[in-house]
Amino acid sequence: MHESFIDRSRIAYFSMEIALRNDISTYSGGLGVLAGDTIRAAADLELPLVAVSLVSRKGYFRQQFDEGGRQVELADPWDPAQHATPLEAKVTVPIEGRDVxxxxxxxxxxxHMGGRQPVILLDTDLPENLGADRELTHYLYGGDAAYRFKQEIVLGIGGTRMLRALGYRVRQYHMNEGHSALLTLELLRRHAYAAENLRAGEQCYDIPRVRTLCNFTTHTPVEAGHDQFSYELVQRVLGDFIDIATLQSLAGADRLNMTHLALNLSEYVNGVAKRHAEVSRLMFPxxxxxxxxxxxxxSWTSxxxxxxxxxxxxxxxxxxxLLARADQIADAAIQDVHQQAKERLIERVRAACGVALQPHWPILGFARRMTAYKRPDLLFSDLDRLKAIARRQPFQIVLAGKAHPRDDEGKRLIQTLHAHMRELHDVIPIAFLPNYDLDTALTLVSGVDVWLNTPLCPLEASGTSGMKAAFNGVPSLSVLDGWWIEGCIEGVTGWAVGNCGASEDDAQSLYEKLENVVLPLYGGNGNERSGWIAVMKGAISKNAAYFNSHRMMRRYVAEAYMR
Incomplete structure (x- = not known):
């Protein structure tokens, strides 16, 4: 079937995770969801892309909570044979001196219009491989540093070789985060040549040529988000795939930093928001x-x-x-369709959590990866004040999100949130939906009334959940970081929390904005809520109309792919 996709040259889009369907467990969170939206937009616009990722047969994990609110991780396998077609081509990659x-x-x-995009899901679960090697593409972000490095060999080197074996003509490579940066080493070997002044066996690499072939999108200003590996591990696993001096000059003298490798071998590099690009330039002078x-x-629209x-x-x-004209839609129509989505969320919460939400009270939504810098506990900084606000102006809260299995602090945050829920249950209805996935996300971003985002500045690269909410007329109440610096028009598209300066004041700002602006506006006009609906229309016409994947992809084409 892949023969129909090799009739013209394509952009090869590499990502460790891609969200394809709710029941295909090849994603863990925002990076994979963005990759999925990228491929969908490319299909709609009929752009010549081919995506490369890992099959991740065992998935990420399915989340449950025990009685104490502790996260329980269950297996979440999927069968690729149910959704994809096996490829006839096979390639090898060098791992620990053997061919895998x-x-x-x-x-x-x-x-939407019938455009088709190929996605190649790499798989080492083959009879030719040893037992441990067969598991290299089983677990998304699983295992230790050696397992992760071997996965990145499969993705970068194996993915590049697979495209060639299948007959794809690749005009450029786009690395979605640094996980796939080893593809640059395969390209260096492909574009190597002998030089008279080198010792026998040494090679000279055409670095300028490789740079013209590569684009790199960095996604995180958090240092822990940049994969690094010791050179002892690199040499033990990858051997003499490329001479160590060249590798150290490109990826760092002390450790192989995948982000630095991608930076040094990409002609086009971008961050994922204006503020994030500024922070990245400071991180990587x-x-x-x-x-x-x-x-x-x-498709994130209800x-x-x-x-x-x-x-x-x-x-x-x-x-x-065209959504810029949404302000011309009748208020009653906007209110009616939102209330339908809200009722679906209320029913989902009742079925999953046994919590009864009120259809006419505002619902605050907070859902994302549960980790410290996202500050999911900021709203609960002062429980007494939160209770006092709720007694005067009732509201409800729906939470969701997974913590990485090895993120102990993120898991403790989930427990803490459950403890707050128990303490507040007689004043504020609160639910924590388990197993945050694509379906849950759509139900949430369309069914809540306010989307809350409270990261620690400047650690939010972009964030996209508030953009999804905007497609559904849901305004954001968010810290001025990531995309929200560009999207926030105070009182028009939503509201700002703090000033992205003194983080200790963010909780105070959040409470004041909630108590004095957001909740009064929601309840200030009775059933009509004309002022509130005006903000809903602002979120659609000024945010959804701009912060969409089609605009994003057109910019990648014009600025990166067509350079």
């Missing part, structure tokens, strides 16, 4: 880091709003900028 065979699966993502702010795919847009703004699915 890499096969693959072809998943075809079909866009001397590199020209541009910015292309993330966007989300229109069925009710999608039908409403179809009726009033035909063509919006492929030209989301």
């Amino acid at each position: 065979w890499v096969g693959g699966w072809l998943y075809v993502l079909v866009g 001397g590199y020209h880091v541009r910015s292309i702010t993330n966007g989300v795919h229109p 069925s009710g709003f999608a039908k409403l847009y179809d009726a009033h703004l035909p063509g919006w699915r492929c030209e989301p900028e």
Whole structure:
């Protein structure tokens, strides 16, 4: 089937994770969801891409909570044979002095207008391999540093070789974060030549040529988010794949830093928001880091709003900028379709958590990866004040999110949130939906009334959940970091928390904004809520119309792929 995709040259988009479907466990969170939206937008726009990722047969994990609110991680396997077609081609990669065979699966993502994008899912679970090697593509972000490094060999080196074996003509390589940066080493070997002044056996690498082939998108200003490996591990696993002096000059003298390797071998480098690009330039001085702010795919729109847009703004699915005219839609129509989505969320919460939410009280939503810098506990900094606000102006809270299995602090935050829920239950209805996935995310971003985001500045690279909420007329109440610096028009698209300066004042700012601005506006006009609906329309017409994946992809084409 892949033969239909090799008739023209393509951009090879490499990502450790890609969210393809809710029941295909090849994603863990925002990076994979963004990758999925990227491929969907490429399909809608009929751009010539081919995506490469790992099959991750055993998935990430399925989340449950015990009685104490502790996260319990359960296996979440999937069968690629149920959704993808096996590829006939196989390649090898060098690992610990032996050849490890890499096969693959072809998943075809079909866009709104019938556009088709190939996704190659690499798989080492082959009879040719030893037992341990067969498991290298089983677990997404699993295992120790050696397991992760071997996975990145399979992704970067194996993925590049697989594309060639399948007959793809790649015009450029796009690395979505540094996990796939070893593809640059394969390209260096491919574009190596002998030089007279080198000793026998040594090679000279055409670094300028490789740079013209590569683009790199960095996603995190958090140091722990940049993969690094000791050279002892690198040499033990990868051997003499490339001479160590060259590797150290490109990836760091002391440790192989995948981000530095990608930076040094990419002609085009970008952050995922204007603020993030500024932070990245400070983190990596001397590199020209541009910015292309993330966007989300229109499929993050609830069925009710999608039908409403179809009726009033035909063509919006492929030209989301048409949503700029959403302010012309009648208030009653906006309110009705949102209430339908809210009722679906209320029912989901009742079924999953046994918590009864009130349909006419505002719901605050907070859902994302549970880790310290996201500060999921900021809203609960002063429980007495939170109770006092709720007694005067009732509201409800719905939470969701997974902590990485090895993130002990993130797991403790989940326990803490459950403890706060128990303490507040007689005043504020609160639910924590388990197993945050694509379906839960859509139910949340469309069903809540306010989307809350409280990261520690400046550690939010972009964030996209608030963009998804905007497609559903849900305004954000967020710290001025990531995309929200660009998206926030105070009182028009939502509201700012703090000033991204003194983080200790963020809780005070959050409470004041909630008590004095957000909740009064929600309840200030009775059932009509004309002022509130005006903000809902602002979120759609000024945020969803711009912060979408189609605008994002057009910029990648114009600024990166066509350079």
